[in-house]
Amino acid sequence: MGGGSALCKHMVTDQPNVPRLLDPTQLKPFVDPLPLPPVLRASDGKALRVDMRETEQRLHRDLSPTRVWTYGGCMPGPTIEVQSGKTVRIDWRNELPRKHFLPIDHRIHGAELDKPEVRAIVHVHGASVPTASDGYPEDWYVPGQSRLHTYPNKQDAAALWYHDHAMGINRLNIYAGMFGNLILRDEHERSLGLPQxxxxxxxxxxxxxxxxxxxxxxxxxxxxxxxxxxxxxxxxxxxxxxxxxxxxxxxxxxxxxxxxxxxxxxxxxxxxxxxxxxxxxxxxxxxxxxxxxxxxxxxxxxxxxxxxxxxxxxxxxxxxxxxxxxxxxxxxGSGRVRDTSEVPAVLRDVPRMPESAATQQRMLTLDSYQDCVAEPMLMLLAGKRWHEPVTEKPVLGSTEIWNLINLTDDSHPIHLHMVRFQILDRRPFDSGEWMESQTVRYTGPAQLPSAGEAGWKDVVQAWPGMITRIIVRFDGYVGRYAWHCHLLEHEANEMMRPFEVVAA
Ligand code: C2O
Ligand code: CU
CATH class of the missing domain: 2.60.40.420 (Cupredoxins -  blue copper proteins)
Incomplete structure (x- = not known):
């Protein structure tokens, strides 16, 4: 994988020191019960407290413990349960060591890379939340500090999740174990009688x-x-x-x-x-x-x-x-149980957003470049790096269509913070013609999203050779948010851009 395929003359090919890797097929399978992370519930008005800290965790009965970085002492972190419409505050405390145990890459673009090495900021993925609590990548803080985030939870029931988002190193922090589930519940979902x-x-x-x-x-x-x-x-x-x-x-x-x-x-x-x-x-x-x-x-x-x-x-x-x-x-198990759960034939109303509701169409490329001299391959959104001025400024409450024009050989899961959206379609196009003259020539019919993608989304798989169209209403809050590829190595270098929701 990786977009740039040309071999670089300048490429230095010292073999990195790869340690001996485990062969999981040598382990006895199915000897450990599935771990279920502890559940954290917000009780009236009191802020929840979650500590980020290093610990050791056994991943299999026959393995020695693995060093991990966690929320609350386990990987995944505790499952946080919240109710739609009820505000919850969470105090995220950075109690991590001062030095990373994974290799920091001081050359990653835009990462302000020198010190401090260890920084963290929590993003609740899928949350509609004011920017101050969203976990903007540059809002990171160092060990010994904490942040109190406020989550209004004015949104429908969904499985959200939380993870690190600190500029330039979140791929290492998440890899080290910094992620967990946040389950949002509402009355409608409760009334359905689903298994619980x-x-x-x-x-x-x-x-x-x-x-x-x-x-x-x-x-x-x-x-x-x-x-x-x-x-x-x-x-x-x-x-x-x-x-x-x-x-x-x-x-x-x-x-x-x-x-x-x-x-x-x-x-x-x-x-x-x-x-x-x-x-x-x-x-x-x-x-x-x-x-x-x-x-x-x-x-x-x-x-x-x-x-x-x-x-x-x-x-x-x-x-x-x-x-x-x-x-x-x-x-x-054997024997019989009485199952009173149901899966109703109608789950909820998800009205399709009409294209006519959109007041703005954006043409946004997904690009990869190989720069042979001193830099790793770059992957960009709309041809721009993170620190360039904000170009996407949707008006609060307005509807837009984003055309994700994939010029790479990879499928990129593209995520927008704060909003939910619907997938309109994916359609093959002539990328040569786009690169030459920025004109779209479709080369095949549009493919509608599959039934499993036809609900509300916050990540869309943008396939290679295709223009993927999503329709988004920028409800929620004004302020600056991130959108990015969720392949974390792409995001770091640097397939991530800000967008800014502006007042009407
Ligand atoms: Cu899962 Cu920018 O986040
Ligand atoms: Cu990507």
């Missing part, structure tokens, strides 16, 4: 490179001039921070809140026997109606909400796969 309580399970996916002594390895490139790597793919697929765990379930329906928290890996989830399940939601909550799926393809940053009915599988075991590779096992 012990039958509602978070599944947070993340891949990591583990060494033979079970420590995290973050790669550097062979180019000593440019240590940045354009993607990181792990040898170990973790579910809730565990390697090949199992989950005991009863023969009834379960709801799985799936999050892909990986730096760069897309997951293609399915069940071992190819049996179908239902997808009931995506990034920003419930779909209009359940969708029968045999697999779901999830980019970094995306969430899917799945219901699996184990009633016909009493006494059996079934593996959850990423492509052909098992990542966890489900063990279905």
């Amino acid at each position: 309580g012990e039958q509602e399970i978070p599944l947070t996916l993340s891949d990591r490179l583990l060494t033979t002594d079970a420590q995290l390895y973050y790669p550097v490139s062979g180019n000593s001039e440019a240590p940045w790597v354009s993607e990181v793919f792990g040898n170990a697929m973790l579910v809730n921070g565990a390697l090949l765990p199992y989950l005991d379930v009863q023969p009834r329906r379960y709801r799985f809140r799936v999050l892909n928290a990986s730096n760069a890996r897309f997951f293609n989830l399915k069940l071992r026997d190819g049996r179908s399940f239902q997808q009931i939601g995506s990034d920003q909550g419930l779909l209009p109606a359940p969708v029968t799926q045999h697999s779901v393809f999830i980019a970094p940053g995306e969430r899917v909400d799945l219901v699996i009915d184990f009633a016909a599988l009493a006494g059996q075991q079934i593996e959850l796969l990423n492509d052909a590779l098992p990542i966890m096992q489900l063990r279905i």
Whole structure:
């Protein structure tokens, strides 16, 4: 992967020192129960407190503990539960060590790279929140400091998540373990009778490179001039921070809140026997109606909400796969249980936003460049770096169509902070003609979003060779926010731009 394919003359190819890596197929699978992060609930008016800190965590029974950086002492961090319409304050305290244990790349663009090495800022992904509490990348703070963020939660039920967003190093902080779920609930969703309580399970996916002594390895490139790597793919697929765990379930329906928290890996989830399940939601909550799926393809940053009915599988075991590779096992108890949960045929109303509502069309390229002299490959949005002046200034309450013109060879999961949007379509185009004259010539028919993408989204997979169109209403708050590729290495170098919502 990586857009620039030309070989650079200046490329220095010292072999980086790669430690010996673990072979997970040598481990005994399904010996650890799936870890369920503790649940944190806001109780009236009091701020929640979450400490960022280093700890050690065992990822598999037969491995020694792994050094990780966490929220609240576990990876993933605690699952924070909030109610729609109820304001919650969270005091995020940076209690991290003063030195990073992963390699800081002092050449990453725009990262203000010198000191301090360790900085952090929390972003709640998918939250509609004033900019002061959004976790703007430059609002980072150092160990010993904390920030009190206020979340109004004026939005529908959805599976949000929180993670680090500190300029230039969030890919390392997240890789080190700094992510967790934030579940927003509302009355409407409660009234549906979906599986809940012990039958509602978070599944947070993340891949990591583990060494033979079970420590995290973050790669550097062979180019000593440019240590940045354009993607990181792990040898170990973790579910809730565990390697090949199992989950005991009863023969009834379960709801799985799936999050892909990986730096760069897309997951293609399915069940071992190819049996179908239902997808009931995506990034920003419930779909209009359940969708029968045999697999779901999830980019970094995306969430899917799945219901699996184990009633016909009493006494059996079934593996959850990423492509052909098992990542966890489900063990279905025998005997009978009464299942009173339901999956209604209509979940909620998601009115399609008409294109005619848009007062602004933006043409935004996704680019990659290879600069051979002293810099790593660059990946940009709209041809600009992070620190260039803001060019996207939507008016509060207005509707816009963003055309994501992908000129690279990769699929990029593009995320906008603060807002939710709908996918209009994806359509193949002539990229040569675009580069020559900035004109769009489509070369094939438009493809509508799949049924599983047809709800409210906050990440869209912008496919190579395509113009992906999203329609966004900039409701919420005025101020400066970020939009970026959620492949964290791309984001760092530097596929991230500010946008500013301005008053009408
Ligand atoms: Cu998941 Cu800018 O965030
Ligand atoms: Cu990207």
